[in-house]
Every structure is written in structure tokens, then in C-alpha cells.
Amino acid sequence: MEKSGAAEAELSTAAESAAALAAEKKVGELKRELWRLVRLISDDDDGRIDSYDEAANSLAELKDLTFGSPAVPQHFLCPISCELMRDPVIVASGETYDRPFIQKLLNSGDRICPRSHEVLPNTILTPNHLLQSMISEWCKEHDIPQPRPWSQHEDLITRKEHYALYKLLDKISSSSLQKQAMKELRLLTKHNEAFRALLGEKPDTIPQLLSVLSAPGLNDDPEFHNNTVTAILNISIHDRNKKIVGDDPQAIPFLIDSLKDGTMETRSNAAAGLFCLSALDSNKLKIVELGAIKPLLELLEQGSKTAKWDAAQAIFNICLAPENKARAVKEGVVGVAWKAIMDQSLVDESLAILALFKREHEAMEEISRSGGVPALLGIIRESSCRESKENAVAVLFAVCMRDRTKLRKVLEEESLNRTISTLNHFGTKGASVKAGKLLQVLRNLDKRN
Secondary structure (H helix, E strand, O other), X not given: OHHXXXXXXXXXXXXXXXXXXXXXXXXXXXXXXXXXXXXXXXXXXXXXXXXXXXXXXXXHHXXXXXXXOOOOOHHHEOOOOXXXXXXXXXXXXXXXXXXXXXXXXHHOOOOEOOOOOOEOOOOOOEEOHHHHHHHHHHHHHOOOOOOOOOOOOOOOOOHHHHHHHHHHHHHHOXXXXXXXXXXXXXXXXXXXXXXXXXXXXXXXXXXXXXXXXXXXXXXXXXXXXXXXXXXXXXXXXXXHHHHHHHHOOOHXXXXXXXXXXXXXXXXXXXXXXHHXXXXXXXXXXXXXXXXXXXXXXXXXXXXXXXXXXXXXXXXXXXXXXXXXXXXXXXXXXXXXXXXXXXXXXXHHHHHHHHHXXXXXHHHHHHHHHOOHHHXXXXXXXXXOOHHHHHHHXXXXXXXXXXXXXXXHHHHHHHHHHOHHHHXXXXXXXXXXXXXXXXXXXXXXXXXXX
């Protein structure tokens, strides 16, 4: 018991020493940063408001460190996240980490201990109950809220992401560094899921980052233009960011303008960005109201293979909103999608789009006039894609119900190849139901004859 007490005392002394050093280092950093911001404010005639905000935040943090909030003991911080551990666990090397951060590393296949750099012989994680108890006692002693347990889908944001965001905002505020900042934003949002999540937690930062869209002359630079479009796409991948980006007055119009101009890669990424944003119903309506359908259809018709695919996905998503269908038909969605099918270009995706319009009388009439019945029958008979067969029979049924003279061609196909019966027996559930209804109509027609 005496040895245990001595060990705890030694550990406590070391912790206090480390905490004091960490606090002293942090105070120095904050003072230097505060001095930088004071100089920036005094030299800037316009008095940028974000500089004042940053200075106020730094001053508040410095005040807490100097007069109030205690520094967190270093060994209470996860070596990966640099945050107070909520669920400390010991790995095979003897080092302790917060569970979700080390688990994420191990799940990626990395077996190197980040702290000791040893190769871990196994991936066993042992709860460090002693350290968790010490953290809990320290929080009680200093009247600090207890670390809450990790939730299953919580984003793993570290101080690294916070620091990266701070540096980016600093660069965005400088006109000479904006091109570099946008390139860094594109790379960070592409590879760092936690960084995308951080932006969602600090929604006011996204408008700050997108403020560069109004910078004069920058979007004439093809590389900068593409980096900006791709950064918006990457930011929009995270669910929490879709509304923030969609509500920004410049973001969606910028993506729509980018569909018309720029390199093919830029246009493709703009379509992909609209696809991501259109997962939110309110954005679906906004995207169409701002005029996205026509340039998306032009990209579907004239773009590269990748660009066509991105355009098709965006068109499909925005046309899921019933309010957008009439406008899409008016803009020519049926003709462009049907042409893609006849050209054997994105057949599956184009059929999925057309199936959304099976209740639109004008759309089905257009397919009927274009000789759609034989082509649809050919897809049902020959396609290897089950979803395409289902979409084809849904469109075929809708066309025939609006123009029953087309049933003759379907009856001929059924007599020769039993195409509809085969789909009825072996298709997906939806395809089987539609094929069954069509077969019933054909039987009634045959009886009358």
C-alpha cells in the first residue's frame, strides 16, 4: 500500500509539473497571438471584425489560463486528439489513448503506436480505469463537467483540425494568400472527414471561407476556380454542412455558373456539388429556382463520361421533388435522357430519371412519339441490370396506359419472346408487379380480339 501511495504521489507531482509547463507554454503562445492581432487591428484602417473577434477570444482564453481555469494535466490528454480523454485505453505498447481515436487508427490497418513508434503485436484495448478515475476526480476538484461518453456516430475532431481551420481563416483574410488557402481547403476537406465535421460544428466559418467567391478576378484563374468548386463539393459531403452551404447566398449560384464555364473537371465537380446539396429537400427547390436544370442537361448531353454521370445524379436527385418535375419536362429532360439511352450512354441512369416522370402525361407522350416502346422492350429483354428492367417496364406501362395503340407492339413481343412474363417471374419485386399489371392488360386486349 505504501508503494502504491508513493507511486501515486510521484505520478501526481509529475502531472502537476507537466501541467505547469503546458500552461506556461500556452500562455506564451496566446500572448504572442494577441500581440499579432493587436498589430493587425492597429494597421488595418477598415478594422476587420473577425480580427476583433479573434483578439477577444484569445484574451478570454488567456484570462482563463492566468486567473481561472486550470491547465489540463498532460497525461490526461489523448496523444492523438490532444483533448481530455473520455474513455482511456491501454494498447500493447503500454501507452494510453482515447478509445475512438486509437480504434480508428487500428481499423485503418496501422499497427504503429503513435507515441512509442513500436509495432503493436495485437490490437487489444484494455480500459485504463485508474486514469479514468483520476480524470474524474480532477474534474470534480476543479468544478469542470465530467467528460461525456462517446456516442456511436460522433465525429472525432482533434486540435489538429481546430488549428488547421484557424490558419485557413487567417489566410482567407489576406488577399495575397487566398489562392493558397483555397487549395489547402480543397485538400483538407477531401482527405479529412473530421475537418468537414468541424466546419458543421462552427457554421459561421463556412460563409467566411466562401467569402472568397466575391474576390475580384480570382475565378478567372482556372486552377483557383476548380479548387473553389471542389472545396464546396467536399464541404457539402458532410450532412450538417448541406444546409449551411445551401443557405449561403453565393454558393449555389456559383456552382450553377460553374456548370457553364471552366474546365470539364470544374463543370463535373459543380454537378457533383449540386448532387450533394440536393440531398436536402429545401436545396432541391432552391437549385431549380436558381436555374440549374438547363446547364445540367447540357452537361449530360455534351460532357465527358464522368461529367455526364455527375449531371445525371444531380438531375435525378432534384427531380425527386414533385415541385421540380414540370419545370424539368419544360426544360427538356425527357429528350436529353432518351437521347442518352438511344446513344447507349448512361442507359441505367437515364432510365432511372425517366421513371420519375411516369405520371407526367407530357413526358410519356414524348417518349411514345420518339418510338420508345420498341427500345424499352429491348431493354427489358436484353439488359443485365435488374433496376433498369424495373424502370423500363414502369415507363413502358405508363406509355401504354396513355396510348393503348402501343399495346399491340407489346403483345407481339410477348408472343415471340415472353419478355413480360419472364420479368413477371424473375424480376425485382417492383418489376414483377408492373409486369403483372401489363400482362393483365394484354390478356384483356387479347380477349376483346
